[in-house]
Amino acid sequence: MKLFVQTPVSVEQLETLRPVFKVGFEQAMTVLGDMTAHKLKLLDLSLTSPHESKPFATSDDATICLEFSGELAGFSAVVFSASSAAAMVSSLSKSKRTSIDIDPLRTGTLLEIGNIVLNSVLGQWLKIFDAKASFSLPYCVEGVLKSIPFAQEKSDKKLIRLDTLLNIDGLEVSLLMWMVVSATSLEKITLLAPEKLNA
Amino acid sequence: MPKANLHILNAIPDGACLVDEHLNIVFWNTLMQRWSGLAEQDVVGKNLSALFPKLKEDSYQLRINQVLQGGAPAVFSKQLHHGLFDFHGESGALQPQRVTLSHVLSEKGKPMALFLVQDMSLYVNQMEKYEHLIEEFDAELKQRHELERNNQMLVSAIEHADEALIVMRCTGEIVYINPAFSEQTGWSAKAIEQAAPFYYHQLFVTAIDQSHIRNLTMMAANWQGRKKIKHRDGESFTASISISPIQNAGEQVSHVVVVQENINEQLQLEEHYRTTQKQEALATLIGGIAHDFNNLLSGMMGHLYLANREVQGLPKTVERIHRVQHVVNDIAAIVAQLMTFARKGGIEQQKFPLNSFLKEFVKLAEHAVPEYIHMNIDFEFGEFPCLGDVDRLQESLMNMVQNAVDAVDALSPQQEAEIRIHLSVFDKTKQAKWLKRHPALKEGKFAQITIWDNGRGIDADIIDRVFDPFFTTQHLGSGLGLSVAAGNIKQMNGLYDVTSDASGTCIFVWLPLLDSEENVEEVATGRAARGQLILVVDDEHIIRDTCAEVLISLGYQVITANNGYEAIAQMEAHGERVDCVLMDMIMPKMNGSVAAGHIREMYPNVPVIFATAYDKALSIDATRQFEQAMLISKPFAPHAIHKHIKAMTQKATPLA
Structure with a gap:
C-alpha cells in the first residue's frame, strides 16, 4: 500500500486553478442537466492540496477513476459518498431503489455522471494546455481506495483535492474530486490559465 | 485504424460502429447489423445522427465532439439514456444499453469515434430477478419480525398471566409450566423437571384414570370443568380448568394445553353472596311480619284504651286490661327487636x-x-x-x-x-x-x-x-x-x-332525645282536646277505625281516608277545618309522603304526623322534606299520639 506523500501545491497556484475547475464543473452540470432534464447548479467549490493523503475513498464510497498519459499525464477521480450516490442516482435516473450496494445499474449511472464531470474538467485542462493526451476507459472502484497510480514516493506528482457542493432540483449534494498531475504540467497550466480563460 | 483490421470488431460481444469526424458511418459490425436490421453496405457513408436522431441533441453533440477532439472516452449509461440506439429485441422491448464512445485516429491521422454498444438485457433480467428475490426476502423478513414480535408478546403474556398455563404431552406428562402455575401449586419448573415424568393428574385430589386425558386428546376436543388441586405443601384449592389439544402441522394432536385458575376466592365470594341473599330475604320477611304485627298491635292498643275507659267501675277488669296492655307493650318490644335484626347491617338499637x-x-x-x-x-x-x-x-x-x-x-x-x-x-x-x-x-x-x-x-x-x-x-x-x-x-x-x-x-x-317517663305521665293526664278536626289516613281499617275512636274519646273530631287519593279528596272537602293529618306512610295506590305533598300544595301549614309500621329509618328521608311534620312508629299508645297532636297543633295555631 502506498500513500501519496508530496510537497503540496502552493496557495497561489490553487487560486489560479480554481476558475479552471469551476468552468469544467459548470459545463458538466449543464450537460447533465440537459441530458436528464433536471436543474443542476454548482454552489461551492474549494481547492486544497494535502501533502499526504488519507484513503482517497472510504468503505461506503464509490469512486470513478480516469487515468491519462501523454503531455498531460496523471490521474483523476470523482468520489461519491453513499448518501450523495443515492441522492444522485435516485434523482437523475428516477430509480426507485437506492439502498442496495451491489447494483451494476447504479454503478453504471455513477460511472456516467463521474465520466461527464471528469471529461468536462479535463477538457478544460486540455483546452488550456492545447495538447493531446491518451485516456483510459473510466472505471468504478467500490469501497476503500487507499492508493492510486503515480503515488510513488519519488514521483513529481502533485495532489489536488476539490470539495464541491451541488444543487440538484433543490437537493444539496457534496462531491469530492481528486486530481494528480506532474509538477511541470501544473506550472505550465497555472502560467497559461489566466490568459486562456480571459481569451 | 487500418480498415482491414476493423473486421476484428465483428468478433467482440458488443455492437461496434466507427464514424468519422462528421459522424458518417465508416464501419458497422455484425452485431449492429443484427440488432438494427440494417446491412453494413446500407449504412456505411450515411450520417449516424440521421439514423439515430437522438444523437443530434446538444448534450450528445457536445460529448461526441469532446471525444472526436481527443477527449476522454464518454460513457452513456442505461439509466440516463433510453434507446440511444433504438434497437428492439425479439419481444419488441427496447434494448437496454451501455454505450462507450472512444477517440481513435484514421490511417490518415483523422479523428474518428468508435461507439461500442453493450447489450444490458441480461443484466437487467438478472437485476429484476434479484430485485424480486430481495422483495420476497424483505417481505419474509418483515413477516418473521412480526412473528417474533407476536411471539415475544405471547411469551410475556403467558409469563405474566394470573392463570396457570401447562403444556403436556398426550400422556399427561408436563413439559412446560408458567410462573403462575408455580405460584398456585408450589411446584417450580426445576422441581417438575427433577420429578420427571411428572403427570398433570398427579395434582388432582381425586384420582382420575390417565386414559381420560388421553381420550380427550385423541378426540381433539376441548374440556372445561373444576377440579380440586393439591398444593405441594399438602393444602388444596379448587381450580377452574380448561384443556385444549394442540395440533401439529399434520393436524394430529401432539400436545395439550391446560389453563388453570384458582377459584377459591371466587367460590368464597359466591358463598358470601348466597348467604347475603338469604339474609336479605329473611330480613324482608321479618320486616313484613313486623309491619303486620305493629298494625295489629296498634288496633289492640286502641281497643284496650277504649275498653279501659268503659270499665272504670270494675277494678278487677281494669286490672286485667292493664295486664293485657303490658303484654301488648312486651309484644311491641319484641317486634321492635325483630325490626332491629331485619335492619341492614344489623344495627343494635x-x-x-x-x-x-x-x-x-x-x-x-x-x-x-x-x-x-x-x-x-x-x-x-x-x-x-x-x-x-x-x-x-x-x-x-x-x-x-x-x-x-x-x-x-x-x-x-x-x-x-x-x-x-x-x-x-x-x-x-x-x-x-x-x-x-x-x-x-x-x-x-x-x-x-x-x-x-x-x-x-x-x-x-x-x-x-x-x-x-x-x-x-x-x-x-x-x-x-x-x-x-x-x-x-x-x-x-x-x-x-x-x-x-x-x-x-x-x-x-x-x-x-327520648321523652322521660315523667313527661309521658304528664301528657297522659293532661288536658283533653278542644274539638280539633283530625284527618286519619290508613289503609288498615282496624287501625283507622280504632284510632278514630280513640281520638274521639280524647275530645277530637275525626274524618278518615283509606288511601292517599281519598285523603286529598277529604282535604278538598274539609281542608280549611282540618287541624292535623295523621298519615300512614306505606299505602297502596298513593303513599303517605306523596299524598302529603299534594295536601301541602292546598294547605301549606297543616301539620302532618307520619306513622309507619316499618323501620323508621326507611321513611325518615322522605318525611324530612316537610316542615311542620314528624314521623312516629307504630304501634303508638293513645297518650303518645294525643301528646304529638297537641304539640303540633299548638305550633300551627299559637295561642293569643
Missing part, C-alpha cells in the same frame, strides 16, 4: 344516656389525640336519653375526632392546636339557621354534639362533599370515614352538618 356515653368516649378519644393538642370538653348537665347503636356512634365520633386531629396537625409549632367537644340540648329559639337548613329539627327534642378544631379548614367549593363516599383530601384516607359516620347517624334518626372558616371547622351532630 338500645336506650342509652348520651352524656355518660360521651364522657366515656372522651377518655377513649384522648388516646387517639396527641398530647400537644389541647382538648376542651364542655357537656351540659343532664342525662340526654337516646336510642341507637352505641358502638356505631362511638365509631362515627372517633372518625370525626380523627379528622380534627389531621386538620390541626398541619398547624405551625407556634399555633396552639385545639379540639373542642361540646354537648348541649339543641335550642330552637337560638338556632334559626339550622332550623331553616334542617326543618326536622323543629320536631321533638335533640341533643347537639359539636366537634370543633382550629385546623386548616375546608375549602368552600368542597365542603358540601365531605360526607360523600370516597371523597377525601388526605393522601392515605379511603374517603369512607365521614360517609359511614353520616350513615350511622341517619340510622339513629339523627342529623349532621359541617361549617368551616378561617378559624376552624365544626361538625354538628343532632340526635333525637
Whole structure:
C-alpha cells in the first residue's frame, strides 16, 4: 500500500486553478442537466492540496477513476459518498431503489455522471494546455481506495483535492474530486490559465 | 485504424460502429447489423445522427465532439439514456444499453469515434430477478419480525398471566409450566423437571384414570370443568380448568394445553353472596311480619284504651286490661327487636344516656389525640336519653375526632392546636339557621354534639362533599370515614352538618332525645282536646277505625281516608277545618309522603304526623322534606299520639 506523500501545491497556484475547475464543473452540470432534464447548479467549490493523503475513498464510497498519459499525464477521480450516490442516482435516473450496494445499474449511472464531470474538467485542462493526451476507459472502484497510480514516493506528482457542493432540483449534494498531475504540467497550466480563460 | 483490421470488431460481444469526424458511418459490425436490421453496405457513408436522431441533441453533440477532439472516452449509461440506439429485441422491448464512445485516429491521422454498444438485457433480467428475490426476502423478513414480535408478546403474556398455563404431552406428562402455575401449586419448573415424568393428574385430589386425558386428546376436543388441586405443601384449592389439544402441522394432536385458575376466592365470594341473599330475604320477611304485627298491635292498643275507659267501675277488669296492655307493650318490644335484626347491617338499637356515653368516649378519644393538642370538653348537665347503636356512634365520633386531629396537625409549632367537644340540648329559639337548613329539627327534642378544631379548614367549593363516599383530601384516607359516620347517624334518626372558616371547622351532630317517663305521665293526664278536626289516613281499617275512636274519646273530631287519593279528596272537602293529618306512610295506590305533598300544595301549614309500621329509618328521608311534620312508629299508645297532636297543633295555631 502506498500513500501519496508530496510537497503540496502552493496557495497561489490553487487560486489560479480554481476558475479552471469551476468552468469544467459548470459545463458538466449543464450537460447533465440537459441530458436528464433536471436543474443542476454548482454552489461551492474549494481547492486544497494535502501533502499526504488519507484513503482517497472510504468503505461506503464509490469512486470513478480516469487515468491519462501523454503531455498531460496523471490521474483523476470523482468520489461519491453513499448518501450523495443515492441522492444522485435516485434523482437523475428516477430509480426507485437506492439502498442496495451491489447494483451494476447504479454503478453504471455513477460511472456516467463521474465520466461527464471528469471529461468536462479535463477538457478544460486540455483546452488550456492545447495538447493531446491518451485516456483510459473510466472505471468504478467500490469501497476503500487507499492508493492510486503515480503515488510513488519519488514521483513529481502533485495532489489536488476539490470539495464541491451541488444543487440538484433543490437537493444539496457534496462531491469530492481528486486530481494528480506532474509538477511541470501544473506550472505550465497555472502560467497559461489566466490568459486562456480571459481569451 | 487500418480498415482491414476493423473486421476484428465483428468478433467482440458488443455492437461496434466507427464514424468519422462528421459522424458518417465508416464501419458497422455484425452485431449492429443484427440488432438494427440494417446491412453494413446500407449504412456505411450515411450520417449516424440521421439514423439515430437522438444523437443530434446538444448534450450528445457536445460529448461526441469532446471525444472526436481527443477527449476522454464518454460513457452513456442505461439509466440516463433510453434507446440511444433504438434497437428492439425479439419481444419488441427496447434494448437496454451501455454505450462507450472512444477517440481513435484514421490511417490518415483523422479523428474518428468508435461507439461500442453493450447489450444490458441480461443484466437487467438478472437485476429484476434479484430485485424480486430481495422483495420476497424483505417481505419474509418483515413477516418473521412480526412473528417474533407476536411471539415475544405471547411469551410475556403467558409469563405474566394470573392463570396457570401447562403444556403436556398426550400422556399427561408436563413439559412446560408458567410462573403462575408455580405460584398456585408450589411446584417450580426445576422441581417438575427433577420429578420427571411428572403427570398433570398427579395434582388432582381425586384420582382420575390417565386414559381420560388421553381420550380427550385423541378426540381433539376441548374440556372445561373444576377440579380440586393439591398444593405441594399438602393444602388444596379448587381450580377452574380448561384443556385444549394442540395440533401439529399434520393436524394430529401432539400436545395439550391446560389453563388453570384458582377459584377459591371466587367460590368464597359466591358463598358470601348466597348467604347475603338469604339474609336479605329473611330480613324482608321479618320486616313484613313486623309491619303486620305493629298494625295489629296498634288496633289492640286502641281497643284496650277504649275498653279501659268503659270499665272504670270494675277494678278487677281494669286490672286485667292493664295486664293485657303490658303484654301488648312486651309484644311491641319484641317486634321492635325483630325490626332491629331485619335492619341492614344489623344495627343494635338500645336506650342509652348520651352524656355518660360521651364522657366515656372522651377518655377513649384522648388516646387517639396527641398530647400537644389541647382538648376542651364542655357537656351540659343532664342525662340526654337516646336510642341507637352505641358502638356505631362511638365509631362515627372517633372518625370525626380523627379528622380534627389531621386538620390541626398541619398547624405551625407556634399555633396552639385545639379540639373542642361540646354537648348541649339543641335550642330552637337560638338556632334559626339550622332550623331553616334542617326543618326536622323543629320536631321533638335533640341533643347537639359539636366537634370543633382550629385546623386548616375546608375549602368552600368542597365542603358540601365531605360526607360523600370516597371523597377525601388526605393522601392515605379511603374517603369512607365521614360517609359511614353520616350513615350511622341517619340510622339513629339523627342529623349532621359541617361549617368551616378561617378559624376552624365544626361538625354538628343532632340526635333525637327520648321523652322521660315523667313527661309521658304528664301528657297522659293532661288536658283533653278542644274539638280539633283530625284527618286519619290508613289503609288498615282496624287501625283507622280504632284510632278514630280513640281520638274521639280524647275530645277530637275525626274524618278518615283509606288511601292517599281519598285523603286529598277529604282535604278538598274539609281542608280549611282540618287541624292535623295523621298519615300512614306505606299505602297502596298513593303513599303517605306523596299524598302529603299534594295536601301541602292546598294547605301549606297543616301539620302532618307520619306513622309507619316499618323501620323508621326507611321513611325518615322522605318525611324530612316537610316542615311542620314528624314521623312516629307504630304501634303508638293513645297518650303518645294525643301528646304529638297537641304539640303540633299548638305550633300551627299559637295561642293569643
